Amino acid sequence: MAKCELKIGGFGGQGVILMGIIIGKAASIYDGGHATLTQSFGPEARGSACSAQLVLDEAEVLYPYVSHPNVMVLMSQESYNKFAPELTADGLMLIEEDLVRPDPQPNGARILAIPSTRMAEHLGRKLIQNIVMVGFFTAVTGLVSEKAAREAVKTSVPPGTEELNLKAFEAGLQHGKQLAASRA
């Protein structure tokens, strides 16, 4: 695993923090690397801006904060407007394509889009949008293994919802793989 500084942004209720927990768990527990998750912690409520920051590394993470994010997952326009300028020039950005219009375009960075909310709705629950995004993230970044991510999803979602969430994960994963294949 190469060192990665990841920022996930969205609005409260979208499961931004849970997404951070799942990726961190996959990297540190199931892939055997190291991960540190910090979050903007404030009196935020559903609907307001929310972010999670993760440092992923093979070595122990000493400095725990994201200072030069090279991967971003943005799921709301507000988070795009706020965080996109911080992305490093060679960075990678994943966006929720119905909720984020990448304008102005960031310099040099690659953008990959997924209609994760629509996909979640097709699977039956809008709530699992973040897990669709975890699948997409796993496929296109390669930062966590599929096996680890699947295990982390399974152990992080409420008991009884594992099956639905794993479906969401697979949908995101396949979307990512197809996108990668079409660009290859």
Add this chain to the structure above:
Amino acid sequence: MSEPRFAPADPKGVLTGTYFLDGDHACCEGALAAGCRFVAGYPITPSTEVVERFSARAPRVGAMFIQMEDELASSIAIQGAVWGGAKAMTVTSGPGFSLMMEHIGLAVMTETPCVFVNVQRGGPSTGLPTLTGQADVMQARWGSHGDYEIIAISPDSPQECFDLMLDAFNLSERYRVPVMFMMDECVGHMTEKVVIPPASEIMVEERHWTDKPGLDYLPFQANANLVPDMTRAGEGHRFHVTGLTHDEKGYPVINAEAQEKLVRRLIDKIRLNAEDIIHIEERDLAGAEVVVLSYGITSRVAERAIAMAREQGVQVGAIRLVTLWPFPERRIRELAGQVGSFVVAEINYGQMFYEVERCAAGKVPVLLAPHGGGTVHSPEQILEKIMEARACRQS
């Protein structure tokens, strides 16, 4: 002399496994593993998650959580629980910690082993409820009136929130002293991998119960290590517990001789055992031009600054205080004759800085890298002080 009596942890409280936990939750699991079975608290950000988890875990472990009317009640309820035989803690942040000061003094005076967790936020007063600070470390040492010594510990990761809670409870039993567990908001809300070992691998220091029968037992008669053994209320021993100056029976004696004897012992039991208590981490001190001393979250921020300084050719060493109190006086005095200078980085405007300055005694420059709180230092702020310290030394 009452030697440490270790036993494997009670498996009921040990959630063996590998988790992705934040510091607050890990702190709670550390307390449960250490045998804590009673928590009284008045939830306050950023410490709430500790008691939230404890209240959920308590019924399955056979523990009890009481949400009290305030911090005064919380800090005294735990002491009642201890005299009833339980291991106990309370959990708070700055404003609540201020309210607990009187009862920290009571725990010192009555030699009640217990743990006070303070997940520090920015102050003074209600300050910054959701944002970090490290400005309560002097308060932990001196906040209650009178003359005394306590133990304070500062973790820098969720894993340490678990591991060091075991030390906190063990030390509180060994020395019959309240232990201050000084987290900060960053460590409390940071999530990382936490490994909880099997109960058989966790050594818990049991309470030092007296083996003396009936009237032979004097509740404040100290052993050779200056610490008296305890009894449980209702077990047939006579005892009296008071915040007044007292004799070995625990009865009030209001004169200078009794005061000298008691206060001297309360202080000496920590000072004379300081080497057993103190835990610090040292790195690259040999030939260091600058040594950065820090604790809690700041020690992890300092790592980045140290790496940057090394890239510029500066020889930098590091000291991390795991134990804040008692202060590693002997070691800092010794190093003051060997290293070039000290930079103390902390999220306040100078607290441990004064301790380092005192022990350095003018032999080497000591610079403060201060921060008002609300966030951590930028590595550049600490780097700037490292470069300044090196320049001081050269001039």
